[in-house]
Amino acid sequence: xxxxxxxxxxxxxxxxxxLCAFDIYISYKLYTLYSAIFLQVGIVILVALIIIAxxxxxxxxxxxxxxxLKSRWPYTYDNTVDLxxxxxxxxxxxxxxxxEKNFSNIDDQTAxxxxxxxxxxxxxxxxxxxxxxxxxxxxxxxxxxxxxLISRNNILEFLSxxxxxxxxxxxxVTGIGKQYKGDIFNLFNTKKVVSKSAKLTFNxxxxxxxxxxxxxxxxxxxxxxxxxxxxxxxxxxxxxxxTEIEDEVTSIGYLGTLISSAKKLSxxxxxxxxxxxxxxxxxxxxxxxxxxxxxxVADNDAADAVLEYxxxxxxxxxxxxxxxxxxxxxxxxxLIKIYSLVGKIDAYISIASYRERLDDYTYPNFIDxxxxxxxxxxxxxxxxDGVPNSIELNKRGIVLTGSNMSGKSTFMRTIGTNILLSQTxxxxxxxxxxxxxxxxLSSLSIADDVTQGKSYYLGECNSLLRIxxxxxxxxxxxxxxxxxFKGTNPLERIASSKEILRYIMDRNALAIVATHDxxxxxxxNNNYLxxxxxxxxxxxxxxxxxxxxxxxxxHSGNALKLLDFLGYPKEIIDNAxxxxxxxxx
Numbered sequence: 001x002x003x004x005x006x007x008x009x010x011x012x013x014x015x016x017x018x019l020c021a022f023d024i025y026i027s028y029k030l031y032t033l034y035s036a037i038f039l040q041v042g043i044v045i046l047v048a049l050i051i052i053a054x055x056x057x058x059x060x061x062x063x064x065x066x067x068x069l070k071s072r073w074p075y076t077y078d079n080t081v082d083l084x085x086x087x088x089x090x091x092x093x094x095x096x097x098x099x100e101k102n103f104s105n106i107d108d109q110t111a112x113x114x115x116x117x118x119x120x121x122x123x124x125x126x127x128x129x130x131x132x133x134x135x136x137x138x139x140x141x142x143x144x145x146x147x148x149l150i151s152r153n154n155i156l157e158f159l160s161x162x163x164x165x166x167x168x169x170x171x172x173v174t175g176i177g178k179q180y181k182g183d184i185f186n187l188f189n190t191k192k193v194v195s196k197s198a199k200l201t202f203n204x205x206x207x208x209x210x211x212x213x214x215x216x217x218x219x220x221x222x223x224x225x226x227x228x229x230x231x232x233x234x235x236x237x238x239x240x241x242x243t244e245i246e247d248e249v250t251s252i253g254y255l256g257t258l259i260s261s262a263k264k265l266s267x268x269x270x271x272x273x274x275x276x277x278x279x280x281x282x283x284x285x286x287x288x289x290x291x292x293x294x295x296x297v298a299d300n301d302a303a304d305a306v307l308e309y310x311x312x313x314x315x316x317x318x319x320x321x322x323x324x325x326x327x328x329x330x331x332x333x334x335l336i337k338i339y340s341l342v343g344k345i346d347a348y349i350s351i352a353s354y355r356e357r358l359d360d361y362t363y364p365n366f367i368d369x370x371x372x373x374x375x376x377x378x379x380x381x382x383x384x385d386g387v388p389n390s391i392e393l394n395k396r397g398i399v400l401t402g403s404n405m406s407g408k409s410t411f412m413r414t415i416g417t418n419i420l421l422s423q424t425x426x427x428x429x430x431x432x433x434x435x436x437x438x439x440x441l442s443s444l445s446i447a448d449d450v451t452q453g454k455s456y457y458l459g460e461c462n463s464l465l466r467i468x469x470x471x472x473x474x475x476x477x478x479x480x481x482x483x484x485f486k487g488t489n490p491l492e493r494i495a496s497s498k499e500i501l502r503y504i505m506d507r508n509a510l511a512i513v514a515t516h517d518x519x520x521x522x523x524x525n526n527n528y529l530x531x532x533x534x535x536x537x538x539x540x541x542x543x544x545x546x547x548x549x550x551x552x553x554x555h556s557g558n559a560l561k562l563l564d565f566l567g568y569p570k571e572i573i574d575n576a577x578x579x580x581x582x583x584x585x
């Protein structure tokens with residue numbers, strides 16, 4: 001269908017272009033032979049034909065872009081991302097402002113531990129700033145309600161299977177583009193107050209400019225004697241006021257594009273997106289003229305010199321800006337919701353694309369059981385060619401032992417990211433996912449903070465306390481912890497670790513904890529299952545790992561084997577082994 005529409009509008013554009021040329025030729029001939037009236041009529045017809053040609057070409061361009069996007073699916077236009085801006089919507093407003101229900105927040109430490117920035121990058125093909133920011137927002141706000149996730153999944157399935165609607169939506173959100181300069185949130189948060197006297201003064205001056213332009217029609221060239229000095233004064237006012245609002249001009253232009261695109265989206269007929277598009281239409285009502293006003297405020301191309309002169313003589317830029325400031329302040333909440341709704345559509349397209357790019361995935365099965373999680377053949381989203389592992393937890397956590405680099409941290413992140421993706425984009429990277437809803441909390445990658453004078457151990461203490469204070473009775477927490485208190489002595493570490501593990505399991509939480517303290521694994525088996533990873537070291541291949549999860553406790557280590565393989569002096573290795581042998585007697 002699109003192919004026929006594209007051909008039709010292409011031929012129509014060519015035909016109207018020929019009619020324009022014919023109109024110019026005939027009206028000029030009739031003008032020279034008969035009367036000027038034919039030239040005037042010819043100009044009116046030409047203007048009408050140009051408008052029709054422009055609309056026809058716009059339709060042709062739409063169908064061309066749709067065909068291109070279909071051919072590229074599940075990819076899109078070449079994409080560049082500024083990771084410093086993708087968290088703006090989440091951090092500036094967040095789910096509370098947008099009145100989200102049934103969600104949990106991923107805190108900054110957990111987001112870092114689970115590599116959310118990298119996961120975002122692997123999913124993202126968004127072509128607009130609202131889309132990128134909403135995709136990141138979705139990843140930071142896992143849902144706690146099955147019906148909402150199923151509804152989200154229905155939209156994702158529809159976008160995957162319906163090429164025409166999806167590509168039309170893509171064309172519109174791509175038209176918004178990304179805001180590399182300026183920050184539209186500064187515009188949403190503006191506190192600027194414009195006095196009524198200032199608005200009245202500029203409106204009067206603008207009216208004088210309009211009257212002076214119209215006067216030329218009646219008094220001819222003499223009107224220029226008044227307009228020229230007036231223009232010089234108005235140019236000074238225009239330049240001075242433009243400098244004062246320079247930082248906001250780019251954002252105002254971007255806002256105009258956003259509103260214009262939101263209008264186009266609200267007109268699309270799509271049952272699966274009816275809630276979003278209906279809300280968008282309602283929110284647009286009080287701000288539907290913003291895009292027209294931004295036309296006079298935003299900077300124009302150098303080629304639009306005539307328009308710039310008109311803006312100066314009418315003082316249109318500053319007058320429209322003052323009007324926009326009031327409109328933005330009065331409708332701040334609606335504008336932010338429009339921004340997020342438009343972004344949600346772009347984000348959903350990106351998520352649908354991500355699923356298409358995966359070799360395999362499954363839908364999660366959420367059940368009404370306390371503290372239950374089952375994953376079969378689970379993979380990490382950033383290591384899709386890795387070794388799959390399976391686990392089943394039923395009101396018991398895991399104490400994970402094993403050698404360095406054997407796969408403990410990756411496995412813990414695999415569980416965390418599968419919970420995250422299941423509760424955000426309804427996508428599990430395993431052959432089976434069955435579980436409760438969880439709030440994810442982690443303490444994996446703790447670093448010293450020299451600038452704040454904080455030691456590694458203090459960082460550990462604060463990170464674990466954050467987890468303990470965040471455990472709720474209403475929503476089960478899934479706690480992922482790597483080597484509790486490894487920054488302190490073994491005696492106090494093991495004693496405090498036992499109590500922390502007990503404290504967690506006595507609450508509404510599950511935990512998976514990696515440790516090198518075998519005593520901890522051996523004494524916590526009432527509330528925790530014991531699993532381990534191991535390796536082999538030989539003289540030729542060095543370290544070899546199978547990365548397979550095994551039941552039990554790993555009693556061997558690879559530290560001395562690795563030192564021996566790397567060529568450490570034999571004396572060091574032998575003496576260390578003797579010390580271990582004596583200590584075990």
